[in-house]
Amino acid sequence: xxxxxxxxxxxxxxxxxxxxxxxxxxxxxxxxxxxxxxxxxxxxxxxxxxxxxxxxxxxxxxxxxxxx
Numbered sequence: 001x002x003x004x005x006x007x008x009x010x011x012x013x014x015x016x017x018x019x020x021x022x023x024x025x026x027x028x029x030x031x032x033x034x035x036x037x038x039x040x041x042x043x044x045x046x047x048x049x050x051x052x053x054x055x056x057x058x059x060x061x062x063x064x065x066x067x068x
Contacts, residue, residue, distance in 0.1 A: 001031045001032070001033070001034075001035070001036045002029065002031040002036070002060050002062065004036065005029040005031055005036045005038065005062070006029065006062070006064070008036075008038065009027040009029060009038065009064055012025075012027070012038075012040060013025065013027070013064075013066040016066070016068075017066070017068060022068035023042050023043075023068065024042065024043035024065065024066065024067040024068065025040055025041065025042060025043060025065070025066050026040070026041045026042075026043050026063060026064070026065050027039070027040050027041075027063070027064045027065075027066075028041070028061065028062075028063050029060075029061070029062045029063075029064070030060070030061045031059065031060050031061075031062075032059045032060075033059070043065065043067075
């Protein structure tokens with residue numbers, strides 16, 4: 001599931017990169033055996049990227065950043 005999550009995140013990053021005004025983006029991917037949750041955030045100085053809202057206890061969490 002996590003591998004599929006990374007493929008989806010890369011696809012979204014490509015769409016953002018292709019936009020007229022690309023912005024830095026962070027993707028938080030949490031996964032277990034049966035579920036993957038994606039959270040995409042625009043990276044802004046001083047903003048927190050995770051706030052304790054991850055549901056359940058994911059087996060894996062990956063954070064991927066992309067800057068234009």
